[in-house]
Amino acid sequence: MKLKTILNFYTTGFDSGFTFKQMRLVRKLAKMAHIEDPTTLFWSVPAINRAIAIVVQIANNVGSINNSHTAELLNKFYAYRSKIELDPPLKTGLRNTAFIRPGQRFKIVLPSNGIFYSVVLNNDSLITVTYPEPAKPQYRCYDWRKKRIAVYFWRKNDAGYVFDTEVHGVGHYRGRPVLFLQQTTNLQRSQKRRSIRCPCSIMADLYLLTDARTKNINSFELEQGIKCLIEDLSEDGALIRIGGKGQEGMSVKLQFKLGDKTIVMSGIVKSVEFNQKTNQSRLHFQASGVDELMRQTISMYVYSILPEEQKENFDSISLFDDEKKVQSDSDLEEL
Incomplete structure (x- = not known):
């Protein structure tokens, strides 16, 4: 392999969660089968099958198919194929932009x-x-x-x-x-x-659904909740800034005003960005319980502040x- 191909191979392997030992096995299979792009063996079962078939054909041609070393190697290749077939490494995808x-x-x-x-x-x-x-x-x-x-x-x-x-x-x-x-x-x-999401600056109240004082997911709250700021908004979620450290997985209700209409959105905090210096958190909120009329109100608000020429693009x-x-x-x- 060329240096660039080798670097690409190991980077892809690490990104996909392979151990160094597994990558050595995959690289050996690619080398024996003369695979041009060895990274395909990290995810493609058909490519693995073709590579193993080539290795078997080579072993038959040179008379080493019954050799104990060849048998052991083929067993490893078959076990690897089964692992990829049952648990594809790319099915969970990227979780961090660092990769x-x-x-x-x-x-x-x-x-x-x-x-x-x-x-x-x-x-x-x-x-x-x-x-x-x-x-x-x-x-x-x-x-x-x-x-x-x-x-x-x-x-x-x-x-x-x-x-x-x-x-x-x-x-x-x-x-x-x-x-x-x-x-x-x-x-x-x-x-x-x-x-569609749009940037905004809307003061809101946040309520924990686990709090006994909080009403059901769709009811208006009369008492004040945790003060927060909505920084972007869509009909199925929002980016919310709060004081203190937020917690991923929290079930919450968000209540705020759009014009003269009160909006209630309930859902879950999917992820949290905590800034230790400011002691503030950005909550990535995904809504699951939004009344249809409120959803329409949010959509109208979002569209109203987008430039006309960009509405179709978004x-x-x-x-x-x-x-x-x-x-x-x-x-x-x-x-």
Whole structure:
């Protein structure tokens, strides 16, 4: 294997949860079967079957098929195939942006500004990406610093992902203008986000559904709850800032005003970003109990603050179709 192929092989293996011992076995199988892209053996059962068939054919040709060493090796290969078939390593997908590899293409959605394209150049304490290029001439952003963005990407041999993050800063990397993005563990593995989100600043009350004083999930609360700030909103969730340290998995109810209408959303805190310096938490809240009329009110509010030319893009954006077609390492070689 070439050095680049070897690095790609081990990076993919570690990303997918393989041990070094397992990767050595997979690499041996790839070498014996003359597999051009050995990373396919991390996830593709048909590729593993073809590789084993080639190894068996070679062993038959050289007369070593009954050799104890060959038998032991084939048993390991068969056991490995069974493991991948029963428990595919990629079925759980990425859980942390720290594992996104250089060369990954991004589509960046900046609310009220448009859609932009970028490529990952480096991934360390921050994600370094090429300076975003607008998808259409009318999309532009003159200052990316501290902007909250949604990032969409397609991971090879896996699925589509989306995550929200903040632009940490703007600078240069190896002579190229770049953005530095904050890392996050809040990745959604799906083809597209189910609903449109928009940035906002809405004061709200948060209630713990485990608290005996809290009424049922749909009732209006008369007493004040935990004061919080909604930083972005959709019909099926919100990004909420609270004081103190939040807890993942909390069942909560959110109550706030949109115009003269009171909105109640109940659901669960999917993940938490805690800032120790400010002693504040961002709660990624997913709603499961929203009255249909309230859902419509939220949708109308979200659409009302989006620029007209972007409403269709946010509603039916084709995020991953072209990414699926770009599956080679040529992206990285061009950088």
